[in-house]
Amino acid sequence: MSLLASKRGCHIWHRRLRCLPWREIPACWSKTVTRYSSSLQRDTSLKNTRNIGIIAHIDAGKTTTTERMLYYSGFTRRIGDVDDGSTVTDFLPAERARGITIQSAAVTFHWPPLGEGTTNKTEGPRSQTPHTINLIDTPGHADFTFEVIRSLRILDGAVCILDGVAGVEAQTEKVWAQANNWSIPRIVFVNKLDRDGASFERTTKEIGSRLRGWPIVCQIPWWEGGKGRFTGVGDAVNLCALKWAEGGDGKSIKSFTLQALEQEDPGLRTELIKARAALVEALCEHDEELLEKWLECNDDSLAIPAQSIRDSLRRCIIDGSGRVIPVFAGASFRNIGVQPLLDAVDDLLPDPTERPDPEISLGSVNGSLSDLLDGKISIVPSGNKHLARKSATPKALASKIEGCALAFKVVNDARRGVLVYVRVYSGSINSNAALWNSNLHVTERAQRLLQMQASDAIEISQIPAGQIGVIAGLKHARTGDTLVSYPGVNPKVGPPPPLNALQLRPIEVPPPVFFAAVEPHSLSEEKNVADILAILLREDPSLHVNVDEESGQMLISGMGELHLEIARDRLVKDFKAKATMGNIEISYRECVLSHTSTHRFVFDREVAGKKGKAGCEASIGPLDETATAVDHTVHRDGNAITIRIITPSPLDDSSAEGPSTPPELPLDLLQSSLINGAVAALARGPRRSFPLHASHATLTFDTTRDFFGPETSPAALSSAARLAVQAALQEALSKDAIGLMEPVMNVVISCDESSLGAIVHDLSSARGGHVLSLENDSADNQGDDGRTIDPSRIYAPPDPFASSSGTSRSAGPGQQRHVTARVPLKEMVGYLKHLRSLTGGRGTFIMSVDRFERLSGPREKAV
Numbered sequence: 062m063s064l065l066a067s068k069r070g071c072h073i074w075h076r077r078l079r080c081l082p083w084r085e086i087p088a089c090w091s092k093t094v095t096r097y098s099s100s101l102q103r104d105t106s107l108k109n110t111r112n113i114g115i116i117a118h119i120d121a122g123k124t125t126t127t128e129r130m131l132y133y134s135g136f137t138r139r140i141g142d143v144d145d146g147s148t149v150t151d152f153l154p155a156e157r158a159r160g161i162t163i164q165s166a167a168v169t170f171h172w173p174p175l176g177e178g179t180t181n182k183t184e185g186p187r188s189q190t191p192h193t194i195n196l197i198d199t200p201g202h203a204d205f206t207f208e209v210i211r212s213l214r215i216l217d218g219a220v221c222i223l224d225g226v227a228g229v230e231a232q233t234e235k236v237w238a239q240a241n242n243w244s245i246p247r248i249v250f251v252n253k254l255d256r257d258g259a260s261f262e263r264t265t266k267e268i269g270s271r272l273r274g275w276p277i278v279c280q281i282p283w284w285e286g287g288k289g290r291f292t293g294v295g296d297a298v299n300l301c302a303l304k305w306a307e308g309g310d311g312k313s314i315k316s317f318t319l320q321a322l323e324q325e326d327p328g329l330r331t332e333l334i335k336a337r338a339a340l341v342e343a344l345c346e347h348d349e350e351l352l353e354k355w356l357e358c359n360d361d362s363l364a365i366p367a368q369s370i371r372d373s374l375r376r377c378i379i380d381g382s383g384r385v386i387p388v389f390a391g392a393s394f395r396n397i398g399v400q401p402l403l404d405a406v407d408d409l410l411p412d413p414t415e416r417p418d419p420e421i422s423l424g425s426v427n428g429s430l431s432d433l434l435d436g437k438i439s440i441v442p443s444g445n446k447h448l449a450r451k452s453a454t455p456k457a458l459a460s461k462i463e464g465c466a467l468a469f470k471v472v473n474d475a476r477r478g479v480l481v482y483v484r485v486y487s488g489s490i491n492s493n494a495a496l497w498n499s500n501l502h503v504t505e506r507a508q509r510l511l512q513m514q515a516s517d518a519i520e521i522s523q524i525p526a527g528q529i530g531v532i533a534g535l536k537h538a539r540t541g542d543t544l545v546s547y548p549g550v551n552p553k554v555g556p557p558p559p560l561n562a563l564q565l566r567p568i569e570v571p572p573p574v575f576f577a578a579v580e581p582h583s584l585s586e587e588k589n590v591a592d593i594l595a596i597l598l599r600e601d602p603s604l605h606v607n608v609d610e611e612s613g614q615m616l617i618s619g620m621g622e623l624h625l626e627i628a629r630d631r632l633v634k635d636f637k638a639k640a641t642m643g644n645i646e647i648s649y650r651e652c653v654l655s656h657t658s659t660h661r662f663v664f665d666r667e668v669a670g671k672k673g674k675a676g677c678e679a680s681i682g683p684l685d686e687t688a689t690a691v692d693h694t695v696h697r698d699g700n701a702i703t704i705r706i707i708t709p710s711p712l713d714d715s716s717a718e719g720p721s722t723p724p725e726l727p728l729d730l731l732q733s734s735l736i737n738g739a740v741a742a743l744a745r746g747p748r749r750s751f752p753l754h755a756s757h758a759t760l761t762f763d764t765t766r767d768f769f770g771p772e773t774s775p776a777a778l779s780s781a782a783r784l785a786v787q788a789a790l791q792e793a794l795s796k797d798a799i800g801l802m803e804p805v806m807n808v809v810i811s812c813d814e815s816s817l818g819a820i821v822h823d824l825s826s827a828r829g830g831h832v833l834s835l836e837n838d839s840a841d842n843q844g845d846d847g848r849t850i851d852p853s854r855i856y857a858p859p860d861p862f863a864s865s866s867g868t869s870r871s872a873g874p875g876q877q878r879h880v881t882a883r884v885p886l887k888e889m890v891g892y893l894k895h896l897r898s899l900t901g902g903r904g905t906f907i908m909s910v911d912r913f914e915r916l917s918g919p920r921e922k923a924v
């Protein structure tokens with residue numbers, strides 16, 4: 062019924078304007094289809110799968126665009142609205158209340174919708190075949206950058222949405238650079254072109270100057286009559302223009318050929334021909350194949366088939382270097398431009414098989430997953446006599462890996478419990494498989510596998526390599542953990558070492574710089590609050606919780622004020638914990654200024670009704686980054702911990718490397734127990750209870766002296782290590798050798814030339830900052846790989862409103878400047894308000910932790 066109605070509406074629209082027949086517009090752009098269900102056969106072919114993310118600055122329109130994508134794909138029956146809190150992807154109450162995306166939501170849909178398009182086509186646009194699109198919506202606020210990075214590493218491609226008014230913003234640059242690091246192929250969508258002050262030309266030039274790649278304009282905006290309402294786009298790839306019906310749901314679109322444009326809008330036609338020439342010329346600079354085609358066509362850029370251009374665009378972006386950036390235009394809020402953008406996702410972005418092999422780490426060994434599976438990485442540890450004797454080859458050991466997946470998101474679902482989103486990298490994860498968590502060293506069963514559609518789910522039996530899915534029922538897995546299916550092993554010990562330490566695409570969690578105390582309202586509520594915090598930590602590993610051993614006080618720390626405010630909302634409003642969160646304060650650090658003597662501690666106490674006894678010796682000093690690591694050294698939270706195990710000289714096996722520990726105390730268990738104890742001691746400094754930083758603890762365990770048979774349990778070892786390190790810290794305190802450190806931020810401020818002086822003065826005089834650089838958009842822009850982007854060589858259609866609205870920012874007082882500075886975090890608290898007043902509301906900034914710096918005398922007193 063709705064299908065008929067929508068078609069009829071379109072026909073009327075076509076007749077009235079005497080343009081092209083209905084069939085010229087891809088059917089999928091306008092039909093309403095029913096949502097797919099588990100009974101429908103899903104196209105799981107990897108060639109037709111796109112794992113993509115949407116990245117951008119806060120408020121650029123990611124959620125608004127996603128909602129349209131879901132609507133046009135037939136996934137939803139109405140368009141959700143960010144402003145009235147009815148979106149599908151922002152489904153946490155805190156997200157809906159604030160209108161921002163906090164956690165990236167993953168959603169699967171098809172484009173074109175299933176049942177449409179031609180299947181099994183061997184040539185022509187890929188977008189004529191239904192593709193499974195796994196879409197990850199990522200947050201744009203700087204406090205959640207870590208969430209973006211975590212999502213980025215599992216993506217095969219990304220759509221970067223820019224606000225056509227604000228242009229390229231600081232956060233976009235930051236996420237763009239991260240996407241370069243992960244080599245993610247990208248296309249850009251310039252959104253909000255309906256708004257006053259929008260400038261496609263300026264934004265395109267900024268893409269060149271600030272994102273440091275060559276923008277290739279694939280679509281140009283269509284302003285009604287050249288200067289009127291934003292009504293559609295000119296498509297330089299397919300040589301046509303698309304006009305959206307005013308005020309509709311975006312399904313009524315008229316297509317005009319170049320010929321039809323002669324009558325409809327000759328100005329647009331002329332510009333479209335220019336755009337095609339510029340597109341071909343720019344691509345030919347990067348792609349020999351297209352150059353040959355162009356020569357074959359006698360240098361006639363209009364004669365080159367659209368498919369050749371699509372293929373060339375694909376080739377140019379597939380390496381993920383960002384050197385070529387296809388640019389599309391639209392206004393998703395007005396429902397303009399989203400369907401061709403979806404086509405571009407199918408046509409230009411890669412499928413999982415076209416992506417580079419994921420990197421892995423196995424303890425200290427790094428490599429790629431396929432090298433591991435092909436037996437090219439030596440994984441038989443020389444000290445492991447058992448494996449060596451069985452002459453198990455690396456290939457034989459690795460080939461037993463049935464599936465390997467990365468948990469990229471954990472969500473607590475009110476109905477289904479904790480859901481773990483995974484991307485599978487090899488083999489498959491099967492329902493009910495035993496999964497070894499190589500971060501936590503536990504085995505868990507994948508009780509149920511689901512395909513998520515934002516808040517809806519379909520049960521599936523398998524998640525194959527290349528796909529994204531959800532595992533329900535896991536009790537431990539956290540965001541960022543690697544899960545390995547390795548049948549036939551003891552669930553307690555997992556795959557043979559070092560496979561039990563296999564990590565996919567490991568990333569570092571940045572240090573938290575704000576903290577707040579969490580006070581449960583009653584003693585009986587303590588356990589509940591601790592459980593809820595544990596779920597929040599599983600969801601977001603950039604949150605940290607420390608419980609003070611002595612006072613029992615819980616401290617939660619995170620990346621920014623908003624980050625902790627959201628954690629508080631989740632705790633109190635979503636989970637209904639009876640607890641109060643105290644003021645959000647800066648998380649300073651303590652550091653050890655000189656080396657202490659060694660302190661031995663023998664722990665001898667009953668723990669949970671079991672006797673525990675273990676000894677350990679510890680000393681601590683400042684961290685020397687230049688020193689070469691000896692013994693077993695690990696780095697945790699900015700500190701180093703060295704474990705020395707002293708054993709009687711090896712008796713039986715002179716070829717064995719490393720100390721031979723008592724059989725009931727395997728070396729890795731001994732080391733990890735001691736490390737856990739040291740980490741706990743370093744989490745709370747002796748002077749002001751701030752965590753230690755830049756300190757180096759050395760722990761010695763002498764098996765003849767510190768080992769007491771079965772009583773030396775992991776818990777006793779950790780306690781002995783903690784108390785020995787604490788004793789060393791107390792010595793440092795008594796010698797006045799504990800200093801304070803503060804987080805110093807790397808700040809990038811974007812402002813007009815006219816506010817630059819006031820900002821720089823304020824930063825360096827009032828805030829104790831150091832200005833590092835002052836850039837402008839027209840500066841000589843050299844990319845990381847040394848490529849220089851000359852903005853004057855970038856094609857972009859002229860903006861009809863540029864001169865009248867004064868939006869040009871290329872020269873004069875309106876020119877955009879970017880101030881990079883290092884400023885203590887303390888001086889940046891509440892800075893946005895101040896910046897707004899200095900810049901008449903136009904300035905924006907982003908910041909990230911640069912380092913911790915020792916506080917000087919007067920600043921120390923102010924803490």
Ligand SMILES: Nc1nc2c(ncn2[C@@H]2O[C@H](COP(=O)(O)OP(=O)(O)OP(=O)(O)O)[C@@H](O)[C@H]2O)c(=O)[nH]1
Binds near residue numbers: 124126143254256394
């Ligand atoms: N005029 C206009 N407004 C838009 C357009 N796209 C989005 N908006 C508005 O811009 C605001 C931000 O849109 P969102 O979709 O929430 O932006 P976002 O990028 O998801 O923001 P975060 O989730 O906070 O990162 C909302 O008020 C939208 O209605 C557009 O094309 N034109």
